[in-house]
Amino acid sequence: MSPVLLPDLPWEALLILLPLTGAAAGALWPPAARAIGLLTTAGGLLLLAGLGTAVADAQTLRHAVGGWGAPLGIELRADALSLVFLTATALVGLGVAVYADSYFERSQARGFWPLWLFLLGALNALFLSADLFNLYVTLELMGLAAVALTAFSGGRAALSGAMRYLLATLLGSLVYLLGVALLYHATGTLDFSLLTQRLEAGPAARTALGLMGAGLALKTALFPFHFWLPPAHSSAPAPVSALLSALVVKASFYILVRLWLELFAPLSGLEGAGTGEVLGWLGMAAILWGSWQALRQPRVKLLVAYSTVAQIGYLFLAFPLLTAAGLPDPAAWRAVLWLVLAHALAKAAMFLAAGNLLRFGGHDRIPDLDCVAQRLPLTVAAFALAGISIAGLPPTGGFIGKWLLLEAALLQGRWDLVAVMLLGGLLAAGYVFKVVGHFFTPAAAGHAARPVPAAMEWTALTLAILALLLGLAPAWLLPWLDLAVGPGPAEAVP
Amino acid sequence: MTGPDYLAALLLLAGALFFLAGTLGLLRFPDVYTRLHALTKADNVGLGLIVLGLSLQSGSWLVAGKLILIWLLVLLAGASVSHLIARGARLRGIPEWRR
């Protein structure tokens, strides 16, 4: 059926089973955990290629788990939207896995690999699920794995950050589940497609939207629910910080996008527009607050963590942008997906580079960075390139994403969004160059330096270069994103 | 209602009375040891009476046997747990109540 050489396999199922089986195997036989971890992470990229060709053929793949089909059974679904997030997961995951292999001591690494594979499996399962309750289970699996990884290094700050993160993530999931309970009893199904057909506007739908939106916003760390993110993301081990900022917050965002685009925004009679406005305001507040805080941080990792708070804000700017028919604006959502990819790659590169600085100097205080430009040139290049993408300067992936979003906002005359985006870009350039400037200056006090393994430098740089290349390949990527966010406004109006 | 029904009702009521007495003792007695005394004595007998009453009502030996098994297990657990609580209290040096 497919013209390429790949056989017709149940790619979705394999993408979920492979890492989870690897996790169980690594738990059973720790000496093999490293080999299993690296192989399954790399294997995931191959499976993703298979899934990609299958989705290119069929646009939407559905896989009835257990053979029952909705509404009785759970269905997996793979389409262009899930593919965008799965691609980010596979690329960042592989980079971080290679990095982590050099980062952790041997004895520590044995504990790391199963936890990482649990996280990878949970992310893949989440991006492929079409069932609201199954999404809850994947959210919990992902959340607990992420908390365990945050606490992994065991320092006081990491433990405190992990504890705060655990409470926030549990609260978010339970509030989401409450919304699921309402939707289930309102419609008698948990499946996305059936819900789209059956859900009617009413107090139950409105409350469910509020609950699920709040729960997922908390897990995505949207302002003002971001309180747990900087402590957790800045105190976790560097590869874990990269995973958390690049992928884990995007997972709950993905569910929110699905709910919004497929369930709530098209629901006539439900004042979805009001919710969209609120989310947009919170996004704007997140950009300003996060960027301002990032600018004030004395340490690289905290700065990068607050930058995540700000960049998450951009993702929420598409919610208030609607077409003339009151439907979500595909152009804005295309921009958001672009930003998701660009931010995942660039932010992972930044955290890995920050980890290298920490490893090298034993600290990440910005003023005390001592002429690292000459001593860790690859790391500095990675940080600078990724920073340019985060700040949205050409010719990077971040630039294209922000440009598309700006264009969508301009077309609708949303000058408030435009102003905040431009200001956020200025602030981002400010905090990135604040760090980069200190790369070149000698510090007051010299520090003992530890060597940084080449693999750690190269993985950071590779991810940063990928973020840069993303900016050079719009022609190749845009059709995919159009597929992901549905037809343009012209076709959407009947 | 027939004769056995009345008997069962009587047993259940008596059992409930024992539970009430045990609960009162738990609330009103002055220290951990006397409270344990009230609790275990009353509840064991109370549960026994209720099990007896329910067995009469069940009309099947199998169910009656299961009910009596439950009672025996509760007796066992109750006795051991009160011993453990009293022992723990002793080890912590909680004094006995004296008038």
Add this chain to the structure above:
Amino acid sequence: MSAAGFYALAGVALVVLGLYGLAVQAHLLRKLLAVNILGSGVFLVLVGLGGPADAGPDPVPHAMVITGIVVAVSATALGLVLMLKLTTTSGRPTLEDDAPREGPEA
């Protein structure tokens, strides 16, 4: 109102109590208790809303709640271990109110 309705509303009350406890209590053990109570409330809503139906109770929410109970005990176990470890390192079973300032990785 039906019996199931009582339980669904009690579930709502438990959710509110759990949220309040989570916000107000400082001790981490109590926060974990609050999360568990919040979870129980959500589960009660999930099953209680099913209500008395002619076709008998709906088994799907029952299965979902059993899944939820196992997830809750897993999360509680992890939370307790984290709390103990945190108390060992910081001396207090609470979260500091301000963001950490010291270096993260030793």
Add this chain to the structure above:
Amino acid sequence: MSLLQTGIDALLALGLVWLAWRALACPDLFRGIVLFIAFGLLMALAWVRLEAPDVALAEAAIGAGLTGALLLAALARLNRIAPAGTRADTREAWRNAPALLLVLAGAGLGLAVLSLLPEPAGLQAQVAAELGRSGVSNPVTAVLLNFRGYDTLLEVLVLLLALLAAWSLEAEPPRREAAPGPVLDLLLRLLLPVLVLAAAYLLWAGAHAPGGAFQAGAVLGAAGVLALLAGWRLQPHLTGLPLRLAIVIGPGGFLLVAWALLLTGRPLLEYPPALAGALILLIETLATLSIAATLAVLFQGSRPAAEPPA
């Protein structure tokens, strides 16, 4: 429905809310945990009233029983680490600020719930229609292990993950407890066979009556907790691979079944109808073992000593 039954339900619902409030508000932590356990038992009664006996068993065994044991064990360790001064430290400034907001949110939620109560939608009919092909006759087991077996696969993995996470943190070194005394030992010797039998029965009965792997695993895990309390410890040569095998075999076996079915060209976790009953029993048996081992090890709180360097 009779007035008496309505009264019982109303009383039970109010009792739940009151116990939850007391558990959260009382100044003594130990008392709070005990009240929480009582709350769990009352929840089990509520599940019985809601015609959910499977949930009632799971709640009593896991929600009240093992969660309570975990909480008490953690409190005992906490008192050793940080003995005093950490009792009732509520953030005073926060006390009343969110209360009004929460009450408002609760009222809104209550209204949404009430709006759904008259005619809630569900899947009873679909489950009943397909029950014959599921391999079991208890509808809850059919949902858990067949219709939504994928959720359950992820769920047993969550439990494994929690244990791995706890192990990666290594909360504290194992420590010699005081001798537990002869009574506990005797109790254990009497109860152990009963508990094992009860777990086996629950596992077997799950196919056609309330019960199943989670309830059985929790009862078996409770036996393990009791054994740990009585001072029994695993032999050092069993704490390495054998223990890890016991912990992984449940999720691992489930995953292997999934792989085997995929390799025969079926969708994920689609059982051949003729084999469904047997496969479900196999998965449940392995899961019971792993759930029991995992819960008992989580109760112990630290990795069993003498882990060989493998």
